[in-house]
Amino acid sequence: MRWIQTIPPDVKPSLQKTMVDRLASVVGRDAVISQESELVVYECDAYTMQKNLPTAVVLPATVEEVVQVVRVCNELGLPIIPRGAGTSLSGSVLAVDGGVMIALTRMNRILNIDVRNRRALVEAGCVNAWITREASPHGLFFAPDPSSQPACTIGGNIATNSGGPHTLKNGVTTNHVLGYEIVLPDGSLKWLGVGPDGGEDVEGYDLRGAAIGSEGMFGVVTRALVRLVKTPASFKTFLAVFDSVDQASHTVSDIIAAGIVPAALEMMDQVITRALEEAYKVGFPLDAGAVLIVELDGLPGGVEHQAKQVEAICAKNNAREVRLAKDDAERAALWKCRKRAFGAVGRLSPNYVTQDGVVPRSKVPTIMQFIREVSEKHQLRIPNVFHAGDGNIHPLILFDERDPDQVKRALLAGDEILTKCVELGGSVTGEHGIGAEKIDFMEKQFTKDDLEAMKKLRAVFDPDQRCNPHKMFPGAKRCAEFAQKKQVAV
């Protein structure tokens, strides 16, 4: 039983029956999970290096229920942790010190698709991909497309300001959320940004951006008004095959330097393409050093012109082959592969930790070389699949959690890579968030004043620091076993 954390006595769930009764009186008995045997599945999200049980999980079905649950928690002084599908890769919804998890998974409806105004009103637990599924018959789609989009929720996208392969051209979540409803930690209900019924102007200050990317520390988002954009008239999606990561990296820089903004510009190295080929058999070359997926979209004439330029740039950088997806089915197959790359790594290794660093685009070859060195030094395989177009790298450090030494080396390797990202003028997270995972890097990346300013903003929304506590900020209270877990993690 090495894989599951033994819960030390001081953080054992100790919710008394009366508290369970109070929560149950709001949401109903079947919507309160308080037994250890059922809480265990909530002890981590997709980041499995640290685990801890929440005190309880509630599954509200309406905004009113969320408000009441938050009020009960407020009265009882219990921390609250908003949770969507739990696909966070940085432990964003880890119950570091227990607390009541408010899972929005029952609030998953699309309330309205407003085709004429090109926007949709959805509940926070609505799955990202469902919006596009419903909007596509009208020639519209929801642009932010994290790889977890078949499962992740809009609430979680707002919390982490999610991006995705198409971020390069379309922007991230904050560019596509017009407004949202949020239950503040004191139980008050606010709508920030563009209202669901009015025009696109905001009354008073536009505070919309404040909580987007706040990692669930400002309150519980319950509904969101999102922007829908027109499906491009045409696509051209290339798979460019290179002998080396360096050639591919230079191609990326050259494409951007030529003034082309592809819809997406993604890189995968050899280990990843092999794993994907085993899983999906789409015909990736097994001996290629790296492949790029380059997607161009827009009006047919412009796309045609850019396609010629891209092909020329690939050729100049000695691409071995440039394949064009011949129809929608081929294009869909390519994207399916790319978006499932993290999971496909499960075929190579029992565990992995995904890093989410950012470097200036011009430094992509440097960081790739550095990752290779780290990989050799720690004797760990580190395949790479990432958003090359915006310099957002995702090295996947493979390890086996049953071997404590490997775990230790994996954590060290991750630290070294992220530190290098900061040194190169980048950041320790592009889209996955700081969560519980990367707290130690905040002081490397930000000055004391930066951090103070962030804390002051947070205090406006959550003065008691009860909403998703112990995340993001250094010096936040950590459980005694927290550090120990980081070392052992099994």
Place this chain on the structure above:
Amino acid sequence: MTPAFLDESKALACVHCGLCLSSCPTYLETGNENDSPRGRIYLMRAIQAGKLGVDAEPVKHVDLCLGCRACETACPSGVQYGTLLEETRDHIEKHHKRSVFQTVLRRWIIERVFPFPWRTSVALLPVRVLRFLRLDGLLPGFARSMLELVPQRLAKRKLEAKRLAKGEAKGDVGFIEGCVMQVMFGETNESSAELLQRDGWNVVTPREQGCCGALYAHGGQLEKARECARKNIAAFEGTPLEAIIINAAGCGSTLVEYGELLKDDPAWADRAKAFSAKVKDLVSWLDEGGVKPTGDCSRVTYHDACHLCHAQGISTEPRRLVQARAGGEFVELTESDLCCGSAGSYNLTEPEMAERLQTRKVQNIIDSGAEVVVTTNPGCLLQIQSGLKKAGADHVRAVHIADYLKDEKG
């Protein structure tokens, strides 16, 4: 320490990414991670690790799993969830004490009646009598809803040992009659044989065949499932066959896994592998070239049987066949690959969730505007037919793909 019942390497293939969550019908209904594939694997591993006992709570969540394997389609890392589930259920049945009602239901009704066609026939006799006397309305609620699943017309039929191809024969194919199929959907077996004959195949239906073992395997009785497998392998070994055809997706998914089921039995492992390699669902075997649209096509949609699309990865072939026959009148069904709640004997063991999913499926069918919904599995047919009836959607017919194609083909 609990004895290991899971293949740890298979369980560890789950990297906890969560991409399976929204493909899971029960998770969509309850929103509870315990009712999701990722959650269930976590529970299975917790039981294996000795952290949780084989107690009421985890068992409840494993029981609620439909075994639809939609999570396998969604899973990027190739977790063999179906195998993990069967291994866990086998372990649960050995170590967990169930209520008297559930024991009778599982050990007697499901496992000792349905796999035997004549017993099913006998068991259905009272249904016919009650219906004839119009007394079925007097039964208690749970029995009435079970009864609603039984089709109004029961067409029991057995196929002859060999039927000859129409026109020049391409070769011999074996045919599996199924247990529920031959008792309740005998006409569909007729249609299937007819389609194969028209396609140029002699249809061989060995008498010695029996239940495929799916109901046992899904219910956690792996040893009994293995007995079924051995019997069927032997039954089909006599004649050289090009393929062994099955028209019920649920049975098909077990038949193609005989190799896996008997992999540790040296006397049978190779024979099982050879058998499974020959098993083909009717839709993958039929050549769609012969299907022609007819003038008066109704608007038609297609429901993916879980054990065809998720367990066997077959979803384009049946659509192609239906589309060819339907001309331009084909519409896609929203959530077409989401389980209808039938899931073998699930609607008997977990009636509440089965009904929620039935309602969801029927609403999607009604919203599609189709007048015909085609599918490939008897369980789905029963579930959808009874759901349409409950919803008062008399204008929509649910038909097996063999019957749909047979009517107009050629």
